[in-house]
Amino acid sequence: MPGDGLVEIENTLEICAENIGDIVPEVYERFFALSPEAKVLMGHADEFMCGRMLNEVLTLFLNQEHLAPGAYLDWELDNHLLAYQATSKMYDAFFQALIETVRGGVGDAWTQADELAWNNAVSLILNHVHAHPAVKDT
Numbered sequence: 433m434p435g436d437g438l439v440e441i442e443n444t445l446e447i448c449a450e451n452i453g454d455i456v457p458e459v460y461e462r463f464f465a466l467s468p469e470a471k472v473l474m475g476h477a478d479e480f481m482c483g484r485m486l487n488e489v490l491t492l493f494l495n496q497e498h499l500a501p502g503a504y505l506d507w508e509l510d511n512h513l514l515a516y517q518a519t520s521k522m523y524d525a526f527f528q529a530l531i532e533t534v535r536g537g538v539g540d541a542w543t544q545a546d547e548l549a550w551n552n553a554v555s556l557i558l559n560h561v562h563a564h565p566a567v568k569d570t
């Protein structure tokens with residue numbers, strides 16, 4: 433159900449920030465290692481732009497209204513898939529990079545409930561991404 437797992441997501445992000453500080457560099461390092469094509473596409477994005485993008489991504493978890501038909505995520509997908517030529521595989525890679533960074537940052541305190549919460553929240557977003565009409569690679 434939308435909203436489930438929010439406590440775990442907020443909690444793990446806080447622990448992660450305490451343990452490793454700013455997650456932006458690691459998320460993008462992992463993202464670009466998983467998707468060299470995305471690295472090319474984002475070649476001229478600086479750390480501030482990357483930070484703003486990650487902030488927007490996090491709002492998708494915190495505000496389920498963003499996933500409603502025609503709402504923020506759909507608008508952003510139109511933008512990214514059509515204007516930037518982003519692909520759904522790049523989204524898969526981005527969210528994999530995000531989960532791996534947070535899981536690693538939380539370390540031994542990571543629980544099964546955290547794993548479930550992140551997997552559910554990311555699946556909701558990725559299902560939406562893969563079903564978007566502008567997706568060409570799936």
Ligand code: HEM
Pocket residue numbers: 470471473474476477478481484485486488489492508512516518519522523526
């Ligand atoms: C749901 C996931 C995503 C969200 C919410 C999101 C959001 C954003 C936002 C808000 C910006 C503009 C930042 C600013 O200039 O203030 C941006 C820029 C950008 N994003 Fe994303 N993004 C997402 C995923 C991706 C993915 C998977 C890619 C694949 C490569 C991507 C590629 C880009 C590119 C190329 C730019 C522009 C960079 C530039 O102008 O140099 N984004 N994104």
